[in-house]
Amino acid sequence: MSIGVIICRCNGVIDLDFDKLRDEISDNDVKVFVRNAICIDKEPWSELKKNNISKLVIAACSPQFHERTFRNMLKNVTLSVPFSIVNLKEHVAFVHRDKKLSYEKSKAMIKATIEKMKNIKEETIVEEIKPNKNVLIIGAGVSGLKVAECLERLGFEPIIIEKNERIGGIIERLPKIYPYNVSGKEFLNNIIKNLRKTKIITNAEVSSVLGKFGNYSVTVIRRENNTIEIMNFRVPCIIIATGIEEWKPFDITYLKYGRVPNVITQLELSEKLMRNEDIKANRIFMQLCVGSRDEKFYNYCSKMCCIYTLENAIELRKRGKEVFIGYMDIRTIWKAEELFNEARKLGIKFIRGKVANVTEKNGVLKLSVENTLENVVEDIEVDLLVLSSALKAPDTNKDLSQILDVELDEHNFFKKLYYKLREIETRKRGIYVIGSSTGPKSIEDCIIEAKATAKKIATEVFLPRLRPRAPSVIDEKLCIGCQICYKVCPHRAIEMIITGDGEKARVLVENCKSCGACVANCPTGAAQLEGYTTEQMLQYIETLIKEAKMDKKIATFVCYECGYAALDMIGIKRLKYSESYLIIPVPCLARVGMLDIFKALSSGADGVLLIGCLENGCHYLKGNEYATYLVGICKDILDAIGVEKERIDIIKVTNADYYKLYEKLVEFHKKIISLPKLEVGK
Amino acid sequence: MKLGLYPGCSLEGLENSYLVSLVKSFEALGINLEEIKDWNCCGATAIPSINVEFSYLLVARNLALAENSGLNIVITPCSECYNRLAYVNYKIKNDEAFKNRINNYLKEIGLRYDGNVEVKHPVDFLVKSFGIDKIKQKVKKPINKRVASYYGCLFVRPREISIESAENPRTMDQIVEAIGGKPVNYGFKTKCCGASIIITRSDAALKLIRNILKSCKDNGAELIVTSCPLCHSNLDMQQEIVVKTFNEDIKIPVLYFTQLLGLSLGLNEKDLALDKNLTYEMIKL
Amino acid sequence: MLASQVQKISGENPLACYQCGNCTGSCPMEFVMDYGPRRLIHLLQIGYDDEVLKSNTIWICASCYNCTYRCPRKISFTRMAFALKNIAMKKNIIPKKCKAFYETFLKHVLNYGRLNESLFINELVLKGGKDFSEIVRDINLGIKLWRKGKLKMKISKIDGVKDIVKLYNLTKDVIK
Amino acid sequence: MKIVVIGGGLSGLQASIELADHGYDVIIVEKEPYLGGNALYLHKYFPSYPLDCSYCIQSCRDSTGIRKCFYRSGIHSIENIKIYTLSEIKDIKEENGRFKIEIIKRPRYVDENRCVNCKRCEDVCPVTIQDNYSKRKAIYINDQGIPPVYTIDIKSCKKCGKCLEVCQTNAINLDDNEKIFEEIVDRIIVATGFEEYKPYDIIEYKYGKSSFVITQFELAKILSQQKKGLIVNGRKINRVLMIQCVASRDVRRFKYCSKICCLYALKHAIMLKELDNEIDIYIAFMDIRSYGLYEFWYSKARELGVKFIRGRPGSIEEHEKHLKVYVENTLEQKLQEIDVDLVVLSSALVPNKSSLKIFKLLGIETDEYGFAYEDSKIVSISGTASQIRDVPETIKSSISSTLKFLDPIITEEIKKRREEAVMMMYKTFTC
Known part of the structure; x- marks a missing residue:
């Protein structure tokens, strides 16, 4: 059993006293190889293979660039060993001037990594689940139906649960949908006619969901004619497609909705048009943004109302009615602009303003509205006032979010895993959210999301290995059932089970993303994450700090996502900062515990800096939030024991903001220098 | 308490x-x-x-x-x-x-x-803290009149301090109902009476007062009750001037809701200083 | 910048307004104003400070909070108008009648801690707070009030007048 | 199944990752030296707040986390993704249901398989190129770009040979030539994307005439370089005016609304305010279209003190030290003259120039502006080639574009490949 250390010279960029280094770190178990350009040169790797090593430390450039390159290299020489990478290029060679201190830093980092690797265990294989071909879809609106259609084509057998008696959602009520130029019903029928294997259950609601990705067990209650039917399903994935509904603007009392019969909402008008009802009114005023873009009700824009309002207005105008539209901004994005143009050409009157008063007399409504472009308050008499009311999340979302254990955002829509790139996923693996369940969406968007979700499910479920990476493990003997890990887990990958020995936590392996939040917060050390177990971390920190022979040392916990990338970027830009920063990479700042911080200080570090992702930008959802709390608590503790609390700090950055991080590094170092030497044990 | x-x-x-x-x-x-x-x-x-x-x-x-x-x-x-x-x-x-x-x-x-x-505000206190039912129990002389409650602006707005809906408040009507009166529904319940500008811009303020009085009258009110001295002084004291300025028959007695309440509880007019109202002469109960 | 000054005093940010016009439509006094509330906020937004301060809008605002209640942006024009009046008064841009009214009011608060209404009206008339035609018009009313015994000449003054004056002096220079 | 993805922007990358995750072989053809497309130059993105960085894509199934920067996504070393940069498709021929594509690769002058990105060549290169917005050497690398190797700008290169001396892996070849490759593929994904229209033809706005009239994309590039305050062409900028709907919503040019310009104008306004609170920012608009949940950005910009003027400027005059913009404030019905230091045009977004050729080769119909309409069974349109989208929509559209190529039957070979990739991941303990 020996550990190989391969150090890359990178064409002379990494320039250390390699002989001395070899002497210092070699021993019986550790073999050191110094080579050049190991990312392109295959020769050093076959040499490793010959030397029969069982574990490997690669001291080269950023693993962010080349982790997969090295994996491929190892694969090419059929060497299957666990390995870890130390970054001597972006984190040392590019950023430091002093040769001696650079050497110390490099040595300490390599030595600490060797120590860590010594304790690494081979991974344990867990049994695999064979997922079945069902997928549960909640909501039978356009998104739900479309995703069922797509999944069917891929060989799935979807089950759709609809809480209402009728299927179709909001679109069913629209006489004409943009840009398809057909009625909502027709559009839906085109999808429904393709459904063969899909089971649609109406009047039904989900009552409980247990389990994990690949194997969720769902209970559905169906109520009809006073009978209750309970059904159970086992599904690998669940899709939330609960959609959106129109707000009834009773609360805006001055608009008199609900009190005067000829004040209706836009979708009520759509329904009338859909039923081909005769609209008796001759003068019609449509008010946009009723309740939406309003801080008091719904402060977002409902996106779709401009478009269906214009469709309705055009239809009515074509029937010879006089139509007014009151608006703040007309939001006909992309080619819907043609609707706006058409409406203008047809002579629909646009008034930039909001109806402020409504008085009714003998069926005639007198509206007063400021025409903001003319600076006059106009009194307009109409027969019908149509309110394009806000689109809002259904109230049932709250219950559903609790049953499914996924979060809602501030508007009661379902929260996406990540707002930019992972919009159709939720924090729980295997639970997808599509269509207007995450906010108002156009029909085109719903269709696209449905397709994308089908693709994602196919890839996840078809292919073997539902497990992502090494998950954390909870030792049942040590677990005291305190539920802390259960509560901090950002991906809800821990369940509490009742055993003969009381309540215990257990990892839902398939859902775990290996962030380490449970490890950092477990009071008994029951939760462990291979590579970052309590013991491995402490040993790493101790070796790192003790081996670095320098005046001031700063233990720098860097999250492996944006934090590490920003630090790399400083290297790439060759900005110079102090050698005192000794790097401790962690998967996410969630892994950093109080123990780790105080271990660093007691081992001789003068300061501790945590570098993580931007606010709202943590790749594991909650890590930087937890770390912020932790830093606050540690500061208080330091304060209480009479140590300067400025020694601990946290910064949240992205790659694009590397300069901010650079300034922070310079500033923090200055602060640490100004403080007296921290006496260990004090 | x-x-x-x-x-x-x-x-x-x-x-x-x-x-x-x-x-x-x-x-x-x-x-x-x-x-x-x-x-x-x-x-x-x-x-x-x-x-x-x-x-x-x-x-x-x-x-x-x-x-x-x-x-x-x-x-x-x-x-x-x-x-x-x-x-x-x-x-x-x-x-x-x-x-x-x-x-x-x-x-x-x-x-x-x-x-x-x-x-x-006393209205709020009576309705929400004291209780309408308790008032009902103490009524001795029910007021059998059509009463328009005028709320004015400032105790229904702004939102932070609003007691109830600023567009269609009900609390004072509830009191009126409790003491046997018939609340009148009209559109100017919370429209401004212009109290704060009655001195600096009385021309504009008088117009507002006139609108309120007219709406009450048009909707068949026999009395107006108010819950604010400024509204009261505008509707009561300025009434004669308004009538003269606009030359319309919109005379209507204006009382404090506490006066009407007191009457229903059996107190006499003198005790309630009813005679100090300028529209006192019109009051026929 | 007047807009930022207004924000500082009132806590309301004029720049946050979307210009939807709901306030002007709701304003009971719009018919006598130079500019409606929306327009005034807009003038603030684009920095037409003189027009804002010289307009009669702020002096006509009846502080009924109707605009505030309905504003979709949760901005209060009423409070902005207060702030604008503060600033205008500091710059002495103020209609004559208003000047008399506010000065007398302040004098009462600082001298007695309370407003003594009967005295207040008398002083107001003397200071030119009322037009001649208004005085003539109101004489009848005055006589009526006198008969009813509503005008009382007893002055009520609080013990804490000293404190009130102190508070006033502390805040006098908040507006620059 | 072998699939070629034409275009290596955000959408092309996403589609490639999706297909590679599914075990298919992917070929990416990109005409620029680096993958990333428009995102490489945009610095920071919507829709997150605080503004997130733009060099971000979903991570592959065999790596940690939910997303990665371009350069560290490791796409260049995924076995079943082959990348052709500096390449263009010359011809596509259909043969028995498969396609034979001819790819022309322009020389990079640096061997992609030999360059180790040690940066020593850059240090010794004597030629510095200063374009409008940034500074670089004749041998350069895009810090975020994939592949992470150098490129020589041969037009500025003096062929002094200094880089050859320091390169220990012999990666540099100054006599590199154009090469032609042939690939046989089963399916095609078109992700050619969009670009910003350069509004030279709107004479009144003086774009191209004045160096202080720029477009939003150019501003994005400038912003990525700024550390404190805004300096453009050596002038300290105190007042900025942005003009919305330049050439879009314009029947003479582009009838459609470009959808995202309002959003990034707001983004830039907020970024400028955060960079230097003293900068006065005006946005001249017709309608602000911060649709859906993006409304937050509009109110945020308003609250930060960005000034909105409803009106479309008529003309811009250039003076010695400033620009004078004439705009009717339609809410005031008044012509306003505004003196500013910089005018930023939110110009229309149009299909990428090179996409037309591809569409023609593949027989894809387009609308009058060149956005693709319909796709066929074997060709899929991804991302902004068919319509303007924001980033989340682009991503979703790319994922959905791969759907129709998925085969419900997974071969044993694909299964094994996935298994191996995941097993390798378990062995890595850096993080």
């Missing part, structure tokens, strides 16, 4: 009848009020126009005095005063920075306010 009273300048002055009838009718209901000692003017809309910061302090002083004397609730009959007191109270309770700023000033005069006082 100690109930305080903040009368305000108007109730000390021209509109003393409100104070008299309030105290009397509350007594009849078994509610005793303790006046805040050495209270000062709330600043109304005038002082905020001169200096916003100073206007907060005027209010804060009153609240601090109330807190000092252990009052839990301060009944503020004047809507203008209610608006100022309740708003500043709301800000102090919800904005820590604001609270500190105010207390820094108050320190200079040896006071401090921690936000333990609740400011309530």
Whole structure:
């Protein structure tokens, strides 16, 4: 059993006293190889293979660039060993001037990594689940139906649960949908006619969901004619497609909705048009943004109302009615602009303003509205006032979010895993959210999301290995059932089970993303994450700090996502900062515990800096939030024991903001220098 | 629970009848009020126009005095005063920075306010805290009239301090119902009467008063009740001028809701200072 | 910048307004104003400070909070108007009648701690707070009030007048 | 299944990752030296707040986390993704249901398989190129770009040979030539994307005439370089005016609304305010279209003190030290003259120039502006080639574009490949 250390010279960029280094770190178990350009040169790797090593430390450039390159290299020489990478290029060679201190830093980092690797265990294989071909879809609106259609084509057998008696959602009520130029019903029928294997259950609601990705067990209650039917399903994935509904603007009392019969909402008008009802009114005023873009009700824009309002207005105008539209901004994005143009050409009157008063007399409504472009308050008499009311999340979302254990955002829509790139996923693996369940969406968007979700499910479920990476493990003997890990887990990958020995936590392996939040917060050390177990971390920190022979040392916990990338970027830009920063990479700042911080200080570090992702930008959802709390608590503790609390700090950055991080590094170092030497044990 | 009273300048002055009838009718209901000692003017809309910061302090002083004397609730009959007191109270309770700023000033005069006082309008107090049913039980002489309740602006707006819906309030109508009257529904319940500009722009204000009176009259009201001395003085005192200016028959008696309440509770007109109303002569009960 | 000054005093940010016009439509006094509330906020937004301060809008605002209640952006024009009046008064841009009214009001608050209404009206008339035609019009009313015994000449003054003056002096220079 | 993805922007990358995750072989053809497309130059993105960085894509199934920067996504070393940069498709021929594509690769002058990105060549290169917005050497690398290797700008290169001396892996070849490759593929994904219209033809706005009239994309590039305050062409900028709907919503040019310009104008306004609170920012608009949940950005910008003027400027005059913009404030019905230091045009977004050729080769119909309409069974349109989208929509559209190529039957070979990749991941303990 020996550990190989391969150090890359990178064409002379990494320039250390390699002989001395070899002497210092070699021993019986550790073999050191110094080579050049190991990312392109295959020769050093076959040499490793010959030397029969069982574990490997690669001291080269950023693993962010080349982790997969090295994996491929190892694969090419059929060497299957666990390995870890130390970054001597972006984190040392590019950023430091002093040769001696650079050497110390490099040595300490390599030595600490060797120590860590010594304790690494081979991974344990867990049994695999064979997922079945069902997928549960909640909501039978356009998104739900479309995703069922797509999944069917891929060989799935979807089950759709609809809480209402009728299927179709909001679109069913629209006489004409943009840009398809057909009625909502027709559009839906085109999808429904393709459904063969899909089971649609109406009047039904989900009552409980247990389990994990690949194997969720769902209970559905169906109520009809006073009978209750309970059904159970086992599904690998669940899709939330609960959609959106129109707000009834009773609360805006001055608009008199609900009190005067000829004040209706836009979708009520759509329904009338859909039923081909005769609209008796001759003068019609449509008010946009009723309740939406309003801080008091719904402060977002409902996106779709401009478009269906214009469709309705055009239809009515074509029937010879006089139509007014009151608006703040007309939001006909992309080619819907043609609707706006058409409406203008047809002579629909646009008034930039909001109806402020409504008085009714003998069926005639007198509206007063400021025409903001003319600076006059106009009194307009109409027969019908149509309110394009806000689109809002259904109230049932709250219950559903609790049953499914996924979060809602501030508007009661379902929260996406990540707002930019992972919009159709939720924090729980295997639970997808599509269509207007995450906010108002156009029909085109719903269709696209449905397709994308089908693709994602196919890839996840078809292919073997539902497990992502090494998950954390909870030792049942040590677990005291305190539920802390259960509560901090950002991906809800821990369940509490009742055993003969009381309540215990257990990892839902398939859902775990290996962030380490449970490890950092477990009071008994029951939760462990291979590579970052309590013991491995402490040993790493101790070796790192003790081996670095320098005046001031700063233990720098860097999250492996944006934090590490920003630090790399400083290297790439060759900005110079102090050698005192000794790097401790962690998967996410969630892994950093109080123990780790105080271990660093007691081992001789003068300061501790945590570098993580931007606010709202943590790749594991909650890590930087937890770390912020932790830093606050540690500061208080330091304060209480009479140590300067400025020694601990946290910064949240992205790659694009590397300069901010650079300034922070310079500033923090200055602060640490100004403080007296921290006496260990004090 | 100690109930305080903040009368305000108007109730000390021209509109003393409100104070008299309030105290009397509350007594009849078994509610005793303790006046805040050495209270000062709330600043109304005038002082905020001169200096916003100073206007907060005027209010804060009153609240601090109330807190000092252990009052839990301060009944503020004047809507203008209610608006100022309740708003500043709301800000102090919800904005820590604001609270500190105010207390820094108050320190200079040896006071401090921690936000333990609740400011309530009597209408709100009767309906929500005291209870409509309790009033019903005490009614001796039901008022069998069509009554238009005029709420005015300042105790339904702004939103932070609003007692109920600013567009269609019901509380005063509930009281009217409880004492046997028939509430009249009309469109100008919370439209402004122009009290704050009656002096500086009386021409405009008179127009507003006229609209309110006309709407009440058109909807068949026999009486108007108000809950604010400024609204009252506008609708009552200025009524004759309005009638003359617009040359319309929109005469209608205007009472304080406390006066009407007192009458139903069996108090006599003199006790309720009913005769001080300028429209007293029109009142036929 | 007037807009930022207004924000500082009132806590309301004029720049946050979307210009939807709901305030002007709701304003009971719009028919006598130079500019409606929306327009005034807009003038603030684009920095037409003189027009804002010289307009009669702020002096006509009846502080009914109707605009505030309905504003979809949760901005209060009423409070902005207060702040604007503060600033205008500091710059002495103020209609004559308003000047008399506010000065007398302040005098009462500082001298007595309260407003003594009967005295207040008298002083107001003397200071030119009322037009001649208004005085003539109101004489009848005055007589009526006198008969009813509503006008009382007793002055009420609080003990804490000293404190009030102190508070006033502390805040006098908040507006620059 | 072998699939070629034409275009290596955000959408092309996403589609490639999706297909590679599914075990298919992917070929990416990109005409620029680096993958990333428009995102490489945009610095920071919507829709997150605080503004997130733009060099971000979903991570592959066999790596940690939910997303990665371009350069560290490791796409260049995924076995079943082959990348052709500096390449263009010359011809596509259909043969028995498969396609034979001819790819022309322009020389990079640096061997992609030999360059180790040690940066020593850059240090010794004597030629510095200063373009409008940034500074670089003749041998350069895009810090975020994939592949992470150098490129020589041969037009500015003096062929002094200094880089050859320091390169220990012999990666540099100054006599590199154009090469032609042939690939046989089963399916095609078109992700050619969009670009910003350069509004030279709107003479009144003086774009191209004045160096202080720029477009939003150019501003993005400038912003990525700024550390404190805004300096453009050596002038300290105190007042900025942005003009919305330049050439879009214009029947003479582009009838459609470009959808995202309002959003990034707001983004830039907020970024400028955060960079230097003293900068006065005006946005001249017709309608602000911060649709859906993006409304937050509009109110945020308003609250930060960005000034909105409803009106479309008529003309811009250039003076010695400033620009004078004439705009009718339609809410005031008044002509306003505004003196500013910089005018930023939110110009229309149009299909990428090179996409037309591809569409023609593949027989894809387009609308009058060149956005693709319909796709066929074997060709899929991804991302902004068919319509303007924001980033989340682009991503979703790319994922959905791969759907129709998925085969419900997974071969044993694909299964094994996935298994191996995941097993390798378990062995890595850096993080």
